[in-house]
Amino acid sequence: MSDIGRKDFSTKAKEELTPDSTKPTQDKLKETVTDTTDRASRGLQTDDSKGVGQEAFDKTRRASDNHGHGGATGSIGDKVKGALGLGN
Numbered sequence: 001m002s003d004i005g006r007k008d009f010s011t012k013a014k015e016e017l018t019p020d021s022t023k024p025t026q027d028k029l030k031e032t033v034t035d036t037t038d039r040a041s042r043g044l045q046t047d048d049s050k051g052v053g054q055e056a057f058d059k060t061r062r063a064s065d066n067h068g069h070g071g072a073t074g075s076i077g078d079k080v081k082g083a084l085g086l087g088n
Helices: 009-017 025-044 050-068 076-083
Strands: none
Touching: 025 050, 025 076
C-alpha cells in the first residue's frame, strides 16, 4: 500500500516488469508523467512522516534515480525523452 497521493506499489511493479519495447508510446508518456509526479510528491514529504513501506520504497527509488537515471541533475525533459526512447 502507498501513501495518499502516491503511485500504488502494484502499479509501479507492473510498469517496471513490462519491457518498454512492448509498451505503446501513450503508456510510456503516461508512466513518465506519473513517475515525475510521484517523485515530486516523494521529495515534498519527509521520510519520517511516511508509512514504513513508503519510506523504504522511496529510499530505494532515490538511490536508483541517483545512480541510473540522472538523479537530481537530469532535467525532466531529458527523462521524458529517455522514457520515449528519443535518447540524448
